[in-house]
Amino acid sequence: MNDSQMIDVSEDKNVTKKTKDKFMMVIYVSLVILVVLGLVVYFFGYDVLKPFIKV
Amino acid sequence: MKKLIDRINKVKVFNVIIVLLVILLYIFVFMYIYSDFRERKREELSSEIIKQVDEQIEENKKEEEPVTEVQATYNGINYTVIGKIRIKKINIYQPILKENTKNAYNTSAVKISGPDLNTPGNVAIGGHNFMKGNFFIKINRLVENDIVTITDLAGRSVDYYVYEYGVTSSDDPSYLAQPDNDTDRIVTLVTCTKGGKERYYVKAISK
Numbered sequence: 001m002n003d004s005q006m007i008d009v010s011e012d013k014n015v016t017k018k019t020k021d022k023f024m025m026v027i028y029v030s031l032v033i034l035v036v037l038g039l040v041v042y043f044f045g046y047d048v049l050k051p052f053i054k055v
Numbered sequence: 056m057k058k059l060i061d062r063i064n065k066v067k068v069f070n071v072i073i074v075l076l077v078i079l080l081y082i083f084v085f086m087y088i089y090s091d092f093r094e095r096k097r098e099e100l101s102s103e104i105i106k107q108v109d110e111q112i113e114e115n116k117k118e119e120e121p122v123t124e125v126q127a128t129y130n131g132i133n134y135t136v137i138g139k140i141r142i143k144k145i146n147i148y149q150p151i152l153k154e155n156t157k158n159a160y161n162t163s164a165v166k167i168s169g170p171d172l173n174t175p176g177n178v179a180i181g182g183h184n185f186m187k188g189n190f191f192i193k194i195n196r197l198v199e200n201d202i203v204t205i206t207d208l209a210g211r212s213v214d215y216y217v218y219e220y221g222v223t224s225s226d227d228p229s230y231l232a233q234p235d236n237d238t239d240r241i242v243t244l245v246t247c248t249k250g251g252k253e254r255y256y257v258k259a260i261s262k
């Protein structure tokens with residue numbers, strides 16, 4: 001293995017790590033949105049959604 | 056390089072699983088909220104009907120010939136109400152509807168069979184077992200000597216004491232059978248279990 005190959009692998013790893021970080025950030029944000037949205041809908045959404053709920 | 060590709064594939068599969076889990080979590084949370092809202096609306100609907108029942112009971116006290124049924128309309132659907140049921144132990148307070156329809160079951164407790172309320176014989180009253188495991192499935196917490204109170208539109212409230220309970224097949228209607236004598240007043244509460252394959256019943260008798 002020469003030096004240029006070593007540099008290439010290092011870049012791939014960096015790219016993969018960055019993509020992974022971005023992906024996990026999206027997951028965390030969607031979980032936070034789920035919690036916030038869930039709480040808002042649960043506590044304040046009943047009166048708004050009542051006409052659309054079928055018993 | 057091959058190892059790198061394998062690793063990327065593994066990461067992709069892992070990512071797909073995480074995305075699916077998040078989607079499932081969203082679906083679960085909103086199904087839970089919808090189920091809760093549905094139960095709240097059903098409770099509101101029942102409360103409205105109970106108000107009308109109470110008004111009718113008050114009017115019946117003044118009348119010489121009391122009305123035995125009252126028409127209640129809610130959300131454009133007509134219901135015939137014949138009384139109300141209260142089980143304090145499991146926090147059930149519902150009107151009893153005469154209609155044996157899907158809408159009626161979705162709204163409240165329904166008279167399945169038997170004579171008039173609070174008269175000799177076996178009156179069967181059914182109710183749904185909703186998604187959250189609430190409403191009538193709570194009758195499985197009743198044990199011997201727990202009290203079920205039935206009030207008819209004449210305002211007569213009779214306490215019935217639980218003496219038998221169990222599970223039976225949906226094809227077995229023996230719990231609906233009338234007593235051998237003409238004096239026993241029995242109430243049989245029924246609900247579905249296991250997706251409708253079985254029936255949970257509770258029998259109570261007035262003393």
